[in-house]
Amino acid sequence: MFFVLSKTLGHMMLPVNFLIGIGLAGLILLATRFASLGRKLAISALVLLAICAYSPLGNVLLYPLEARFPSWDAARGAPDGIIVLGGSIEADISAAHGTAVVRGAPDRIIGAAALALRYPNARVVFSGGSPNLISNDAREADYAGAIFESLGIAKSRLIMERGSRNTLENAEFSKALLAPKEGERWLLVTSAYHMPRSVGLFRKAGFSVEPYPVDWRVGGRGDLLAFTDVAVDGLGRTDLAVREWMGLIAYRATGKIDDLLPGPALK
Template structure:
């Protein structure tokens, strides 16, 4: 139920959808004052969000919550990699694995696997869309890893999850982590706070390992003409904000669990 409601809410309130509703609805009801107000609000929001780097600045804030670790622990028991890097429907339709801008989740996992040859690796990703497919992110990731000669013998694939909370639940059930074990959580930087919050709030202490950035980390305040880029970044940032709010309100995240990275007790591992 949570999955269905979250998807429906996003369909209705994604920034571009919301702005389009305001403009279209206002135009249809332009005879009335409320219609003209709605259309004016929609056009104003489109201009503001399209020409100003609001989305970039929201993403910078999200990505900077957990800085890239400079000193990794000398020993790691496991690495959890969250899905989101595979364009599943396109991969199935084209018969070739198609990756997106979140591919660093997988490439960084490959680097970590080399750094920690004894660590167990969990890839968690099913199909996060309404439309069913004959495959899963886990299956497609296995294909691409094997195609580049990566040793998948210590990979554990979880291919049923549809969202971040299910990533946590199904992965924990698969590997049953012990309290004294050290696990790295590998996901995109903008998504890290919500992911870490879910894992830690539900009893799995993980060390955040941000993999992949959509900004250069600098706030911008000068308008520009990259309307599509600005709106794209806004969509991602707002979706993450809504996800964080929903998971907090439903008790899946306790905010006091997501303030700091876990301390690393020893020196760098040489990464």
């Protein structure tokens, strides 16, 4: 049920979808006796879309997520394994074309491959099924292996987890598949903005991981006042940030994570 709600109600509440819906409702009302309300809704939707598109709003919402965890400290030595979360490969499109199609967050795969080459004894786990509510049998993990092999990672080192549909299942299924032993050190590779939610869920699953953030979308504090002249970029960052905050709130409200904004473990 949680998965279905996230893919229906959750998507409807994303800023772009929500504001377009409000705008369309306003246009429809213009032809009724509620024309005054319709004008207000249409104008409000347009103004708010412009704010989402051109203002620093997306950066402001993303920055605290991306700044939550520092870059991984290699001084601690070689890890036992590397877990990279899905979200980069379009499984259905890959199936249609018979080859891996990477459309978003390629740094997750690139970063994990670079780590695997640096630490040749570390196992590499890709956790990713299909995030789509309605899909065919194609899964991200079905295509990730070929990408890693093309980047020089031996097939014998790869473990593919293809059943997970969201981050909660990434954590739970990875824990069940790997049964990590006491003292083992596992790196978790995912986008910096996604790391707080991911770490919180892995902790709740009883799987201790070391964050290895990649795929930053905000450069630093200076970007908190930076406007954009490319509407689709601003809208994308705003939607991305709101989706992540909605996920954190929902997981915290349902007890699936222990903190609203999980951070580095206390030492």
